[in-house]
Amino acid sequence: MIELASHSMNLTCQKRCLLLGSVLLMSLGSSAHALGPAEVPETFGGDWSSRERLTGDWGGVRDEMAKKGVVLDANMLLLPGGVATGGSETDASFWGSVDYSLNLDTGKMGLWPGGFFKFEGISTFGNTLYHEAGAIIPTNMSSMMPGFNQPSSGLMAASYTQFLSEHAGVTMGKLNLVDLAPTEFYGNYNTQFLNAGLNLSMALGMVPISAYGGGVIGMPTKDIMLMALALDASGTPDENDISKAFDDGVTLLSGANIKIKPFGLVGHQGISGVWSNKTRFSLTQDPDNLARALLTERYPFLGNPGPILERILRERFPNLLIPVQPANRKENTWSVIYSFDQYFWQPEGDSKRGLGVFFSFGASDGNPNPIQYAYMMGIGGKGVFASRPHDNFGIGWARTQFSDDFVPLLRERLGLGLNHEDAIEMYYNAAITPWLHLSPHLQVINSALNKTLDDNGQLQNMDTAIEASLRLNILF
Template sequence: MKKKILFLLLFNFIFCFSQENDKTKKSLATQSNLTGDWLGARPWLSDNGITILPRITSFYEGMSSGDGDKKFEFSGKADVQIIFNGEKLGLWKGLKIITHSELNYGQSTIGYGGVLLPKNTALAFPGMNGSDYFDISSLFISQSVGSNKTLMVGKINMVDIASGTRFSGGAGIDNFLNVAFAAPPSGLVPPYIFGSLFTIKTKPLNYTFGIYDPISAVNKSGFENPFESGVTFFSSFEKPVKIAGKTGAHSLKVVYSTQNGTSLESLDDNLILPPTVGNEIVTKNNRYYLGYSFNQYLVQPTADVDKGWGLFGTIGFSDSDPTPINWSFLLGIGGNSPIKSRSADVWGIGYFHTSISNGLKDSALTASFVLNDESGLEAFYKAQLLPWFKLGIDFQMINPVLDKCKPASFVGLRSSIKL
């Protein structure tokens, strides 16, 4: 509760401090943030090494067809990112300390219609129930060496990392809502991790290597018995390309974890949990994920500038035991609006399919119901109405994981305000 009060006080302070905003001689139609420059405090803080980025995102969404409640719900996320620049603060070059605090509020429609994958990424993490509505999702040290090497150590929000993915990223706030697009699940990369990432950018390839605790750090500090359940190794290799003068990229991701888990296949012969043979728990050692992704501009007005629209896709394979995901696939098209007068708007249409492990489908856990693979279609359009205000509409049609449930459709409005 104390965390929630402090968080709300911070947002209240920002609003109150901006009441004299007309003194900045900027109108609401041209300033980059609703609350302006805080009587000069915002640029002063930035010049002295502290950048504060508060934002509020609101949703009004509901299920228009499918099994279950058809009512619409209001919900949202208030979040603030604070970046401390070590060099400007009198420390050393390349050092940054980054924090990201998130507070979810309202009532989410996640899980409606028998749907498994969170259809609203922004509200899925850190959560909506009990005390799991607030979390410091990132608190890590970043050290850059030159312009092409960066090491991050601490608690890292991987949804934020995925938000930079061309066409499909955005953390459920700026582009696609469904986690299948915003942060495609592999079963081995938690939403928030405790560990380290090291990136190297070279002319032929961009590399990322990571080592982290396999246990999710959502609603945790990360210091609770770290690496007690094993260690996960992460690596990705990205090859930037140009086709017909337009920017694109191909990437390969490999994840391997030493974390053991209950064998899903063994659940078929056991009607109690955990499954046992004699007195021993049946476990499966280690896990892995292998994925390939691409993105390619089809229309790019200016070379080497991330403007325009194009294709993107991902296909990935997990071990399927003990990881409950077998394979996944997504394909879509999107980017900036092709309407010249609306070039800051974004849109997208995509299809996804997530295959559930056969061991889980056939297990004793599903003796009273049948599981299917989950697939769906999402389309959205988000308009940049003011430099600090975006408003959009989102539609999703999903074939849910529960066989007894009919296809479900969801429609909603989404707005985001840079404070």
């Protein structure tokens, strides 16, 4: 490993490393927080209506800590909501999460330039609408971590990133892959869409949410961002034993993001690819292994469709719950994703506000990945109204196309559908104060499952679900 620092490092090197961090923030937006310096306001203080955080500057201590490279933050998400009609049943619930982080900047701490530590944990509480909505793709992205669809706490990130020059850096440790998702108009479930299918491409269904690993970052120019990561294929937020990392395989994730400005309007073009050599259950199974595959295999970004499908098996084909021969397996999987976002109107001289469009398309091998194709498109706006410069809104559509090999027995014998799932979501995120955001959300979900089990264990048709929720986002 290169020698990071010595007392002989001059001011020029420090400025270059700090410049790289700043350029990274401008190039990647919110996702840069996973790798580079934390975004720090000029001051945490001010009156209740203007301060950036609810708890203020802690008598000046918080501002001084930030100047010396220590940033503590907490973010609370409160989500009351309900399924008004359709789905598996109509009901209401309340869900919440708290994301807390510690960022350390070694340059500001007087140690060495270009080094950034990040530690992040999440705690969740309450109940979700996953079962009531009847969708396979979670309608609430925050319900997927650290534990799926249940209150839990977990370590999402414990990483270190070192920029070696203006054009290159390395990162390592436990990485939160969701932090890499935010784009101009989607990917941040705290302030943008809630539906998982409108936060990231479901073709990434085999990528761990949080895992040990590392990789390299390249910036040939200020407008081009390159990244390649090697991750523990079985990493989870609640797995913190680094000695188990890579025991059953590696997941390779690479990507490129290019900033463009046609007609002076900001846009981004991105492409990413995934390959993993972890041995997984093949979707092509003898029927006697079907239940075993459903209950054993987990798809990190897809959720967990196994239990409901297993219940249907138990009611209709109980003999298939006992495997009689070894299961078929696949030794690798891959997926590729292309995406873009593009403003078509921006106020003159302001590159952070305007109206734009976004699009994403992902494809996979379709086996063992149950998602064959994933589509996403929509319209987003930021600070469109001059009197509301910090508000944002969006309307989007996501389609998840399932592989033909995904439980064909249940699809053919019982007419469960499982061809594709559509979700439409619209929201308006109003900045009440810099530290308090309120946004109503409306989702229309046409589930891939067109039938569900009633209280008597009988199959019944499932109608299109309409889910309404109110998101309260508080920065502490």
